[in-house]
Amino acid sequence: MAQGTRMRTGGITGGRRDQVGRGIRAGVVAAVAAVTLAGVSGCAFGRPKPPPLPDWATASPSASYDPANPTPSSSYTSPGYDSYSPSPTEETFDPDGRSDIRGSGCDFSASTRQFSYTVSLTNPSTTSTFSYDMRVDWMKDRPADGTSYGVHQRSVTVAPGATETYTATYTLNQSSWQAFWYTCQITRAHKTKM
Template sequence: MNERTHIRTGFRRGTRAAVAAGLVLATVAVVGGCARGHGRGGFIGGIGGGSDHTVSAPSYSYSPTPDPYETPTYEPSYSPSPTPETFDPDGRSDVDGSGCDYSESLRQFSYTVSVTNPSTSDTFSYDMAVNWMKAKPADGKAYGLHQRSIVVGPGDTETYTARYTVNQASVGQFWFTCQITRAQKTRM
């Protein structure tokens, strides 16, 4: 019986010795593989050996997070100051005409004139002149003239009809145009 026990014990010792020898060989192989080096790669886990491995470091990007307690900065915004109203004494751009006509029964020219004051604060007086001019041939001859002054408040429109009566009993056939020749504007 001693012999069997001895054999088992020896067997166990032999197994332990074989395992220990294997570990020693593995350690020598690992240390030998690391000591040898490959120059091109590094050692990654397990036992190093014949294959080359390259290790690259992970790349990270950093973007700062705004501090929620930091007071935000504001750029001041400026709105332009209103431009002052310009004054042009020639008020013809404020005037519009319509209904250029001649009545044979009344022997009268007529023209409806609308004057709009573009100012938001000033009242203007318009010194108006309306001419009925010869159209064919357009030689600069005037058939009639109407003059009037009209006062228009800020932003208001005033409309009137300019008239001119012909003194002749019969004028025959003629061509004419209506023209606003003057709209002199003054502040009140």
């Protein structure tokens, strides 16, 4: 450097020191400008290399991702489970079997003096046989005062899921009567398992 040669041969004077100071300042300004230029352009100096990632960060996941198809495809398959079928619910048992019975054809024949009523019993169970202890009453109606004209009783056995139909009858003892109103009622159907 020219200034270094001058400093070696001639001593440093105040003016030269000032010039040397200016030279140092100019060199610092030039270096700062070069660093700034390199930072702006990104060409003058290489960027520092980031530290390597730890092993857990570079491990390949079980699902792969394709940027062209953003839905990840996974190699995971769900484990097979045995299908569960709940046990059938236990059948409820009500000893009052009147809800299992339908009646129709409530009638009275003047020629035979006979009441009749057709009764159908349906066993709702799919596994149990039931016996129905039946009672049919022909009751006074208009006024309905609780008077019974006649009673029919019978036990009927019905298989699981089956329907039994029969005609209940009752014959009046008297040979003559006046006109009357009557109704047919199933007053008992006690159900027991066989």
